[in-house]
Amino acid sequence: MNFNTILGSVDFLEHLRGKTASFLLNTSVTKTCEIPNISQAGIPGKLYLTPTLDSEFLCVKQVRSLENIAQTPKGVPTPALITRAVHELKPFSNIEVLNLGLEELPKIEYFKVHDFAISASDAINKNANINAMEVFQKGVQFAQELELQSDYVILGESVPSGTTTAHSTAKALGYNVDKLFSSSFKNSPDDIKTKTINEAMALINEEDDVFARLSKVSDNMLIFTAGFVLGSTGRDDLKVVLAGGTQMASALLIANSIIEVMGGEIDSKNIALCTTKWIYEDENSDIKALLEQLSFSINAYASDFDFSLSSHPALKLYDEGEAKEGVGCGGALCYASINGVDKQVLTNKIESFLG
Template sequence: MLPLTLSDLEGLPLGCSIVGSRCSRQQLQAHLEPWCQRDSSFDLLLLLAATRTAEREGISAAGATAASRRLTALADADLLLQGPGQLRSWSLPPLPAGVSPALLSHVALQPLPMQPVVAALGLEHEATFPHLRLESPQAGPARCLSTGRAMDPERVERLWRQGMRLGAQLRRPLLLAECVPGGTTTAQAVLTALGVPVNGLISGSARQPPQELKRHLVEQGLRRAQLPAWPSPQAVLAAVGDPFQAVAAGVLVSAQQPVLLGGGSQMAAVVALALASLPDQRRKALADRVLLGSTAWLAQERICGSDMPALGCLLDEVGQRFGVSLAGLASGLRFHASRQPALRDYEDGFVKEGVGAGALLLLAQLQGHHSEALLEGCERALDELLASAVASEV
């Protein structure tokens, strides 16, 4: 199949790009259609979750320390819901560079016909803002995947069923987002256990993802788990997964509405889990409902000196493993010309994605909001965020 170009697609905004190479023009056009309709409304579900994997030194840049990463999901959700100029209960953790992607998500969300719903899973601290409670707050984070027993099987089954209930209740297209520090490492473990070749294809929040550390933890966890040759998705989750993945996979399995997945490798792992749970004849129908939405920074990233963008290759590998064509698109927002250094950091490989930023920016563009206006909105929002931080110190 020849690679598609942007001119092959109707309604794709300037600067947006195609992620992956297995979808035909007709398939991608069909994926675009529900998200381009201007008279539609959409649902947004943000899943917050925690895994002790995030507490390994050097594994994640979603917070400069292990202690700060325990608060990242709450702080990001608070910023998405309240905005940068409002009093928030949870302070953003310090980052090595850049600014939380929740700021981008908040800006993109403002003109869209959707209200966010947040679900909290296994967080160290209970959320103080309105949220869905899908399990007891005492459940706590998943264990580090290196143990090979990240979650009890009963918990996995319970969370999967909760996700299926949520998916079955959908009446509008759903944008599914996440915030899970350490989640790209659990994604690598899950994909590896499901037979997807992922070496050199998994990104992370750091400018240079810690490939060797991730690989070591994954190998250790899978060796201790002693999974069979063809493990069930639930067995994989219990061994090396996280709570977000169990709920999100359940949503995909039961949803009959189109789903726009906000993110990269973590969402690829969720798709793989959902596909692995279905018989062959039902997999194409799921793939036809699902579109991956990412930021341009993540979509263009090349890891370990590869000639090809890693995320597109990963999406193709998942599709090939399960005999389907998976579609992905990246938003066109760039920060080369931004007056804000923390936003220009994105162009240097920091942060890249999270909290559904890519999917929300893509949807805003598909709904007719130009990247120039989104850039200006991000700059104003960062001004507010910096001003509020100064005011809180006075």
């Protein structure tokens, strides 16, 4: 297993080789996920449970808030399996869950679940109604006050329909987004997504500032993560891997817009984005083109892991583009790469979860 460099140099990730990592999972629900067929990341009608179930499986390898582990209609297993498998083979120093607006709390003991008193956001086509400034500031503060328990932090996310809100967010902030955003669908349901995003854009007034736009058409995870990025850049001791694809790119674009308004600069030397091969090679999106719109430089990497060593039909769906990212699996796979995890062993471990 290895990784490819999307932007920047190998040095950042190489210098993390062998170091210990904490895994933080940003979890949030946007009611955008209730729009029929908007996402396949979860169980139809129960997509709001996806981040809850992902948290449970990642921490304790059990799905407690539902009988069966979240599967998409076509039976694509949640990427939580990948992150969990990495954790079993080369454990993170600790896992913590950030509740940025869950409908149901994960049923786990001992693991830290941070409560930010943030509610699930509304659907973006009806106005998400987020107090964006408050959520952003909570992200800044969390990064500023985070106690280090290991050498660096991997920040993943689980937000059903999160690629839609990431897309609308970047578009609302004026970035070029055409054909650059991925979806967890192979054949991206452009009609529904496009319709939803267009409805969201219609809510934006020209005079809306950054936070007003975010309040209407973003999600809590994206805004909080942007705050986290900016809060972390003020610390010399905090190294952050944003584990995700186009959603994490969108969080960086938010940070970029905020810093442009504020007139400051982002010292991004201690931040990187790590994603999957499935995102990097996705023909329906372009993570690199998204990141190149940042006014600061960013190191970005993609794991080279795929399911070429597996014959399990459910896992093969990843290689066929049915699922690409989530639950920080891209970051987890890069972490596995720089910690000597073997591809065959990892494949076997993931397969073992499927029975």
